[in-house]
Amino acid sequence: MAKQERAVRTRRAILSAAASVFEERGYQAATVNEILASAGVTKGALYFHFPSKEHLAEGVLHAQDLEVPIPERACKVQQMVDTVVLHAYRLQTDPMVRAGVRLSLDQQAQGLDRSGPFLRWSDVGAQLLGQAKAQGELLPHVTLTETADVLVGAFAGIQAMSQALCNYQDLPTRVSALLRHILPSVVIPSVLAAVDLTPTRGATVYTELQTLHPDLPTLNALQEPAAAS
Template sequence: MRTRAVLVRAAAETFAEYGFAGTTVSRIAERAGLTLGAMYFHFKSKEELARLILTSQPEPVVPPLDSRGLQHAVDLTLAWAYELPGNPVLQAGARLVLEQRLFTEPHVNSHRRWTGLLLEDLEQARRRRELRAGVDTEACARLIVSSCTGAQIQSRPKTSYRDLPARVEEMWRCLLPALAVPSAAKKVRFGEERVRAASL
């Protein structure tokens, strides 16, 4: 299992740096410090590795503070924004989602998983009466994922993702008045301490 984890990390670092087209199995094996034989023992191709990295995107993102509904949706996206600059798997996923036509079917992507997670949060927020009447939770979940994707695309060349948390918080401050009832919007909390509490 350790060799497999080393290969996944090496592949993520290589995909994040070179993209899918610029990555070769030789580059992955070299970065992992392993032979091509070891690489092929665990993975049949770089396509298989790319699909694994793409579809496992939400897994490294776990907000440390307990929250529900609207607050959890905010915490999830902020945790992602703070984690991405130092996490090669998330960086690779951010790049691979733009190149997925080269290695997988359109229905296999991380956007669907992120949208599903946020939809769960928004539906819970509806049950908690945090949302305005008539809010389309599916449309809002897709909008949040699209906005986060756009934010990371803009952030990477400008600041190497350093301003990504500020961009995500800005997105929420624009969305909350339209999405949440005023009393729920006022209770939403932001800040690095919410998503890095476990390491403080």
């Protein structure tokens, strides 16, 4: 078990270092040697977990995903909103998420399949919208996959704008504005009136998850990576 725990810590340290380098340098400019130096591990240890720079980037792309879902909400529109605003909050606080998003949007990342995060987010959105529709929360014209894709694409643009203008400092406010503009064309007005779209909602959901899952590595360890061994 101790050996397995060391391997987990080493992999986490490598991913954390890779996230830092990819976020700062981008995929094309980043080098494996830079990641090695940042992680403080041997080349053999790195290649045991990640055989190439592409595998490292794919690891970061997947590591940005939260391992636990938003707690079930009676209102599925609120559950969908909470999923979006939590990701926005994590963009401000979690370097792994920031690196994953940069890689997802990096048009210079030749040879790297960047479709995964977009497809996963669209699938999550469509599933939650489907549950909302089944509960009568959506307007009758809504097409689930189309609306999910619009939300994902709009969020990608909003976060890129926030990053360029102020390094994500105003992201919760921008995401709140985005939802206030899009959701009235999707959600029944009486349902939407009860949904919390305030800029502080992401921090509230994050605190809730930390209370429910105090040992969850994705919420805690990535901000203070364990040393490799």
